[in-house]
Amino acid sequence: MPVNTGSLKAQRQPRESLGVWLGRYYLIISLVLLVLISSILSPRFLSQENLMNIAIQNSAVAIVSFGMLYVILTGGIDLSVGSVVALAACFTAGFLEAGWSIPLTILAVLALMLIPGAISGGLVAIGKMEPFIASLAMMTIVRGAAYMYQVGSVRVIFNNAFINGFTGNLGPIPVPVLIMALAAVVLHVVLKYTTFGRKLYAIGGNRDAARLVGISLRKNLFAVYMLSSVLSGLVGILMAARLRVGTALVGQGMELDAIAAVVIGGASFAGGRGTILNTLIGAFIIGIIGNMMNLMGIAAYPQMVIKGVIIILAVLARRG
Amino acid sequence: MAVLLEVNGVTKQFVGTRALDSVSLDVQSGEVHGLVGENGAGKSTLIKILSGAYTPDAGTIRFEGRAVQGWSPNQAREAGVVTIYQEFSLVPELSVAENIFLGRLPSAGVRGTVSYRKLNQAAREILGQLGLEIDPTVPVKQLGVAARQMVEIARAWSIRSKLVILDEPTAVLGLDDIARLHDLIRQLKQEGVGIIYVSHRLGEVVDLCDRVTVLKDGRLSGHLRREEFSPEKIVQLMIGRPVRDLKLGGHCTSRLVLQVEGLTALPKVAGVSFALHEGEILGIAGLVGSGRSEMARALFGIDPRQAGRILLDGQPVQVRSPQEAIHRGIGFLPEDRRQQALFLELPVRANITVGDLGRVSRLGWITSADRQVAADYAQQVRVKMPSLESPVAILSGGNQQKVVLARWLATRCRILVFDEPTRGVDVGSKEEIYRLIDDYVKQGGSTIVISSELPELLAISDRILVMARGRINGEFSREEASEAALMNKMVS
Structure with a gap:
């Protein structure tokens, strides 16, 4: 019998209400504590401008991490997301440059991004390849394709309607944040209230059992990689608008940030456990820490070290 | 000492x-x-x-x-x-x-x-x-x-x-x-x-x-x-009480439901043929390695077959995957529940309705039927649980088996294949599970029960087949069957 250390701890002490409560809300508590500490460390942190900044910057990673969560729920992983972001950004700039209309550009980019997802998904679902290997290969293939399409020079975007549309505000809320919120709501609802979502939890929870109750691994695995890729494509479009260029350099290491967000959000790498809300919080915990370090003037390389340490601590803290 | x-x-x-x-x-x-x-x-x-x-x-x-x-x-x-x-x-x-x-x-x-x-x-x-x-x-x-x-x-x-x-x-x-x-x-x-x-x-x-x-x-x-x-x-x-001697079954009709002809799934199953009637509890005995579990897996479309026909109501049908088997109204309760049947972290509710999500959803959206169906079947098989939302992992072996049974009953399948239905199940729940199997055949279902516990087979089966080396090595009516007779065929 697998021994759940978490519950054993709770059993040891009869006064477990606090422990259980902490266990359930540790993510929210961590986020609140982080905001408190940050506002003490830097008075600029709570300024409206900075908060907006955090929200806009993290919308990209958050959306990518939602797709990652879907993949991880099935017990897989998608390392190609950062590369897909880059390819989508390059295509966006290229299509706009070619004079395509904005809706056509968006549709074409999203449709094209189904292709890397279909390949990863096909390799995993039909070819029975390890998700890590399949998506690792796709990561370099897609990044390479982005560089090839870019042909050396970055493509600057001059279409102001496009840039304003994706970087402006709708009412008081920045468009990228709105898109992230919309994605969060839709993807949350899908996980919680559709048979598709239920099947993903089943596949991740026990693949053999899922097969034996007639759940199609092929169809559903294929679908999650497609979804992850399309969400990354969407982020590529957002990034192109924010940077005003299409470059293959964008989205480097984004797969790691997305995985970190999912893991800090308490999802199980074995699959079958995790939620959109917690992943969103996970993404923002990482984002706020990065923002704080920027405000405190910590250089880029130490930031990388600190980020890694925090991921380790977060996972250890969840276990303990 | x-x-x-x-x-x-x-x-x-x-x-x-x-x-x-x-x-x-x-x-x-x-x-x-x-x-x-x-x-x-x-x-x-x-x-x-x-x-x-x-x-x-x-x-x-x-x-x-x-x-x-x-x-x-x-x-x-x-x-x-x-x-x-x-x-x-x-x-x-x-x-x-x-x-x-x-x-x-x-x-x-x-x-x-x-x-x-x-x-x-x-x-x-x-x-x-x-x-x-x-x-x-x-x-x-x-x-x-x-x-x-x-x-x-x-x-x-x-x-x-x-x-x-x-x-x-x-x-x-x-x-x-x-x-x-x-x-x-x-x-x-x-x-x-x-x-x-x-x-x-x-x-x-x-x-x-x-x-x-x-x-x-x-x-x-x-x-x-x-x-x-x-x-x-x-x-x-x-x-804390003496056990009753229980004899179940006896609801077998003469109507053929399932015919299996020359089922072969190498290396363990080499040409198995038998028939199953409506309302029948067909026991299958055999040593570990006799091919009894593999036969069930091949029948349910899990493992590939090299040969053999499956007929439902006299009509040949394709069963190449669990999906097809379920579609034809066949359910399978594997011997290793934790590995092959249960979603341990999911609530009892989801574990029951996962067998037929179509029944609890409309256009892909899960409806309130999810709760209702789960509650109905959990009650029907009398699962003892804190609530429908408790993870199935915390239930006892007997109650976990009842959850798996509830799942298949909820799919309204006509044939249930049990592999070791009471493994890891305590004495009290065993009897309950036998009664649930009996209830199921009473209502027109048909079952195949694979078991290594001969007293269990003798108590509930209308007919018992003995498997050895991937083949059917003997067939016994309820009257002819005894532990000694079964053993003889199992080892020969």
């Missing part, structure tokens, strides 16, 4: 429940001490305390006269207490010899090197002492379940264990392997090793044990000496 282990008034409390309530027992060296009780009676908790996984809240434990309550698993092992769980702790990729000597491989002179010559020699010696014919150089993953268990015991033997705790050692074994295991246990006993033998199979306990301790609801229900025990007496202590 010296007293090896003394447990006195041990109590262990978990949130809300007292898993063990001042339980006492003693084990002598050279004694096989049976530990029985229904699921949830506290056997596992007691074993875990003895092996150092749990610390008792009260009471004393003395091992060889030394107080040891609250020792760690390592301390327990070093003192000579080895626990062999149902889930083995062998490394499948490593050889038998490496597994036996894992952590203390003989060196080839230089620190950090391994002498495989010495290792295999030593392993051969150990296996020889126990009379086991296992090649020490083959990887454990190539061994069957029975041989793996023997390797576990060989490991325990090789470290000179003084007390070996066996948790349901025969749950996964066929009859011939059980006999060999028992020989091995008797040999350990001869050498003065104390053995705690946990089993649901009371016949074995009566055969093998010198004394039996019965637990019920975390309390000591009684100690029995060899002269005074019988299966009936033990059951009475386990459930």
Whole structure:
């Protein structure tokens, strides 16, 4: 019998209400504590401008991490997301440059991004390849394709309607944040209230059992990689608008940030456990820490070290 | 005989429940001490305390006269207490010899090197002492379940264990392997090793044990000496009432539902043909390795078939995947529930409705029928659970099996294939599961029940097929069937 250390701890002490409560809300508590500490460390942190900044910057990673969560729920992983972001950004700039209309550009980019997802998904679902290997290969293939399409020079975007549309505000809320919120709501609802979502939890929870109750691994695995890729494509479009260029350099290491967000959000790498809300919080915990370090003037390389340490601590803290 | 282990008034409390309530027992060296009780009676908790996984809240434990309550698993092992769980702790990729000597491989002179010559020699010696014919150089993953268990015991033997705790050692074994295991246990006993033998199979306990301790609801229900025990007496202590003799079945009609012709799924199934009638409980007996489980898997479309036809209501049908089988109204309850049927972290509700999500959804959206259907079927099979939202992992084996049954009933399938329906299920729930199977056929369902427990097959089957070496080796009507007759066909 697998021994759940978490519950054993709770059993040891009869006064477990606090422990259980902490266990359930540790993510929210961590986020609140982080905001408190940050506002003490830097008075600029709570300024409206900075908060907006955090929200806009993290919308990209958050959306990518939602797709990652879907993949991880099935017990897989998608390392190609950062590369897909880059390819989508390059295509966006290229299509706009070619004079395509904005809706056509968006549709074409999203449709094209189904292709890397279909390949990863096909390799995993039909070819029975390890998700890590399949998506690792796709990561370099897609990044390479982005560089090839870019042909050396970055493509600057001059279409102001496009840039304003994706970087402006709708009412008081920045468009990228709105898109992230919309994605969060839709993807949350899908996980919680559709048979598709239920099947993903089943596949991740026990693949053999899922097969034996007639759940199609092929169809559903294929679908999650497609979804992850399309969400990354969407982020590529957002990034192109924010940077005003299409470059293959964008989205480097984004797969790691997305995985970190999912893991800090308490999802199980074995699959079958995790939620959109917690992943969103996970993404923002990482984002706020990065923002704080920027405000405190910590250089880029130490930031990388600190980020890694925090991921380790977060996972250890969840276990303990 | 010296007293090896003394447990006195041990109590262990978990949130809300007292898993063990001042339980006492003693084990002598050279004694096989049976530990029985229904699921949830506290056997596992007691074993875990003895092996150092749990610390008792009260009471004393003395091992060889030394107080040891609250020792760690390592301390327990070093003192000579080895626990062999149902889930083995062998490394499948490593050889038998490496597994036996894992952590203390003989060196080839230089620190950090391994002498495989010495290792295999030593392993051969150990296996020889126990009379086991296992090649020490083959990887454990190539061994069957029975041989793996023997390797576990060989490991325990090789470290000179003084007390070996066996948790349901025969749950996964066929009859011939059980006999060999028992020989091995008797040999350990001869050498003065104390053995705690946990089993649901009371016949074995009566055969093998010198004394039996019965637990019920975390309390000591009684100690029995060899002269005074019988299966009936033990059951009475386990459930607190005498068992009724139950005879089920008898709802079989003459209408053919399923015909299987020449079903072949190599290497284990070589041309199996039989027919199943409406309302029938068709028992299938056979040793482990006879192809009985593989036959079921091939029938359900899990494993590929090389040949064979399946006819439903006289019409040939394709069943190439579980999906197709379910679509045709066939359900399958595999022998290994935890690995192959349950979604342990998901709530009972989701575990029940996952078999037919179409029934609880509209256009892909899960509706309130999810709760309703789950509640209806959970009630129908009488699952004991805190709530529909409790993770299925916290239920007892019997209740988990009921959840799986509820799942298939919710799909409204016409044929159910049970592989070991009551494995790991306590005596009380067993009877309930038999009644549920009976209810199902009474309402026009048809079932195939594969089981290694012959009394179970004899009690519930309308007809029994015996499988051996991948074929049907005998067929018995309820009147003709007896344990002896079945055994004869199983081993011939």
